Amino acid sequence: MQALLNEILDQVRPLIGQGKVADYIPALADVPANQLGIAVYSNDGELYCAGDAHTPFSVQSISKVFSLVQAIEHSGEDIWQRLGHEPSGQPFNSLVQLEFERGKPRNPFINAGALVICDINQSRFAAPVLSMRDFVRRLAGNPEVAVDQRVAESEYQHRARNAAAAYLMQSFGNFHNDVEAVLRSYFSYCALRMSCVDLARAFCFLANDGFCKHSSQSILSARQSKQVNAIMATSGLYDEAGNFAYRVGLPGKSGVGGGIVAVVPGRFSVCVWSPELNAAGNSLAGIKALELLSERIGWSVF
Amino acid sequence: MQALLNEILDQVRPLIGQGKVADYIPALADVPANQLGIAVYSNDGELYCAGDAHTPFSVQSISKVFSLVQAIEHSGEDIWQRLGHEPSGQPFNSLVQLEFERGKPRNPFINAGALVICDINQSRFAAPVLSMRDFVRRLAGNPEVAVDQRVAESEYQHRARNAAAAYLMQSFGNFHNDVEAVLRSYFSYCALRMSCVDLARAFCFLANDGFCKHSSQSILSARQSKQVNAIMATSGLYDEAGNFAYRVGLPGKSGVGGGIVAVVPGRFSVCVWSPELNAAGNSLAGIKALELLSERIGWSVF
Amino acid sequence: MQALLNEILDQVRPLIGQGKVADYIPALADVPANQLGIAVYSNDGELYCAGDAHTPFSVQSISKVFSLVQAIEHSGEDIWQRLGHEPSGQPFNSLVQLEFERGKPRNPFINAGALVICDINQSRFAAPVLSMRDFVRRLAGNPEVAVDQRVAESEYQHRARNAAAAYLMQSFGNFHNDVEAVLRSYFSYCALRMSCVDLARAFCFLANDGFCKHSSQSILSARQSKQVNAIMATSGLYDEAGNFAYRVGLPGKSGVGGGIVAVVPGRFSVCVWSPELNAAGNSLAGIKALELLSERIGWSVF
């Protein structure tokens, strides 16, 4: 596996230069484009990594999985009263569908859906950001995972479109807390800094029927774990979920920081990172690396 | 497995009466609602069935998989110039998305996408309907599979919405043959009559890396077979694909005749049939039966 | 008035070269771009004209007014069961709104609405195209007005988008005759060839409370006449109706042949023609000429 990871990074490295680092906030635009890392964490506890696998980066939308898992832990199936688990077939930040469907977002991985999930968690926790930080530290087994305040603040300054989505949902009665407060929490979650190693470890329970070996904790039931994977498989990569299923064939979740996490149920979790994005907002080299990995191990869920 | 299938049918039978048989054409509305069958065909050639597994019914949209496979066999990756493989996030017959995306349908399982696939096949084959019929006979290992002309004609009389989609695509240059001729073919494919046993056998190659054991033929490559499964997993159940992934966790394809086919990669294909549909147009008892099967064998792809 | 018309044409002639002749069918693309004409027909029967006012051109969408008037004559207020009289706020050939509003077009001047009007007239007349031709000959007082068969045939060959709209309405139960037959009629009406003089005379009843002086016939009641003007004022210039009201301030109707007819209630009707169109599909020099006319006579309805 170690040799394979090195080989894959060598193969995808030439793609660097063909994508575009997210530049809607300076804190993200500054990230050096030529970084590339991968980490695999197997169900029997082995860790393999290559490249910049230990460098922390901004997890961005990958945090939506953590929020969803927190919400399921506390509220279970009830959350589906307030959002769906259907793919959206629209760019990740479109308000059109949200208006037609009367403020009920399609799934927890489009921004509107993630905001509803944050609204649910905001009602639950006295200190939502601390709760999230501690939850993620535990999942990753790394007490140093932290929120990058500069990124969070900068995202908040550019909150217009997310604020529009939240207010639109409020107008339909599907948003219960103060919009500005939830946005603050949401951007803090997005601004968590984690490395490929952190993320591979943090997602390992989804490859292992909900059980996190290194913390010896059952995070979700086996059934819930499969359900989260199902939602990642149909909606995890913005408007490219179908293509990711077609090319890679694994449940996965991406972020505009350039990270992508994927899960091989029963075997391992993997995180790849390269900051340059394709037109759909997913890591260009990251998708290619996962495609090669899926081909080389002869495995997709399909 | 045999006992399990009997048990599952017993469990879902009480659902009959809670759905609604498709009634947009008389030929479908006439089908007795209380029929229920299931067939499992394993990769080692074993067949298990229960209930009305040998009764032929109208395959309807399940035929979209056959058309797609025919198109891939002949035209390979080229077909993706003309349609996508992303979930649509709209009811299966919406023209809105088609207009916004300039006549390029989201995937081959919404009606517009299936019409483009038929248009591709129409250009390839001198006698498209005969070619399809023979292809399906071969896949099912049943020389008696046939088109129900009454259903095909009746669907053609109700072609308005599909005609609108085809003409809209033609207006964007994405439809090459005579609209009426392609519609005739399309409705003939939908009007194929097959039983659960026929369909389980016909789909077995998708559980077996593209190889159809009973005909000793490689229908698709292993990679192509996974790709078709990926598209079924993200787009196979109209506007309920996400829910099917969430509840059942298997690639599948449904039809308004009440059939649903699903694939357990590496193990078996399965077809369940019950004519009453839920609000999303999928067999109500059929989805429940597959959910129970997936739970009982402790297996989903996720 | 005669001097004024000459002056206006001199002022707008420099605009020729800045627009674009409609080129979606060869028969329209062939029209020499440098033609320019205007005709004013007053309520007391005086005719003033300048430039190419006697040259016939393809009336195209201006015919939608004739169809509407025919439908009102026969069916009165009943027609509003099948379409609205609200502006559409969408490009003239969009299907999106039509689908959301379940097959009921917004007004009789978008293509879908005109098709419904033609469908209504198709049910009324044994020979719809002859009836229309004779009606328009009578309105214009010119027995030589005729359909350009070459244009009608060519439009029919490019019918895809209009066919899509008609079939979509049929799917909602709002289209009663054979789609292809109505399209044939519709394109024949659009292919009527008339000059500025013909059109100014044909529209004079709308400036005169419904009464056509030269034929001594009451075409519509005073109230109906005002209503047709109201619809022209809010919806007569595709997606530029608001701008036309803002700049010109008169009820009007344009066609992609480059003609625009406008009405000064109580005073006169006017037709201007110049084949080059602006981005919204309206005659570039034509709109400017009407704006100057409205300014110079110090008159708009507002």
Place this chain on the structure above:
Amino acid sequence: MQALLNEILDQVRPLIGQGKVADYIPALADVPANQLGIAVYSNDGELYCAGDAHTPFSVQSISKVFSLVQAIEHSGEDIWQRLGHEPSGQPFNSLVQLEFERGKPRNPFINAGALVICDINQSRFAAPVLSMRDFVRRLAGNPEVAVDQRVAESEYQHRARNAAAAYLMQSFGNFHNDVEAVLRSYFSYCALRMSCVDLARAFCFLANDGFCKHSSQSILSARQSKQVNAIMATSGLYDEAGNFAYRVGLPGKSGVGGGIVAVVPGRFSVCVWSPELNAAGNSLAGIKALELLSERIGWSVF
């Protein structure tokens, strides 16, 4: 005229009970439904009124005309860089069109457009609400016109959908001031309390080529005045502008407080008020009263 107004009120009074008072905020829901008033103010300074013509009510969206006029006074044609003057063809508070058209609202009378106008005025005035109040007092010739703070505050509490629109426009770069501050101003304008008499007087300049006789001031040029009337005619009654043109044939502007102002260019301005609304959000009895008035005086602009 006086007799006519009495007669009209008698004719429409039976409609009371068939509409529905706006109830999205308590301050509006409390208004007694059975009030009905009308005032006509002629260009030669005569005032005619009937019913509750002196009772102040919440002007709501009628204030959008005042905001527009203020913006035109200061910024002239420049404002059309930031919004259009086309009818919208969508319910007045839809975000769909706003997103498709990249944050540029269709016209100044849908909420999004009015918010952009308020944003323009917010940049201009040190104390926007005071400036507006004084401007309206001057127009109405009534120094007691005031903002109802309770209504303004209550609207602010229900700001979700307008906040969504404002943030959406901000995300497209078409909103320059703090969203919350502009919303505060916007709701203050809507909460102005004026009577039919106040409003008829305040709108008289639009019937008189921009000149306000009682204050001896030219508010707009004759041309600008016609342009404002044109925008009212095509977009003044939410999604019912076409119907209002068809039935009444006058430029007008309505508010959910139940007021409707209309303009007979060259003759008079009129305001009618009755709190119960029809399904489109316009005063039910008010529209009928204006229809009767237009019929009885034999006058529409068309």
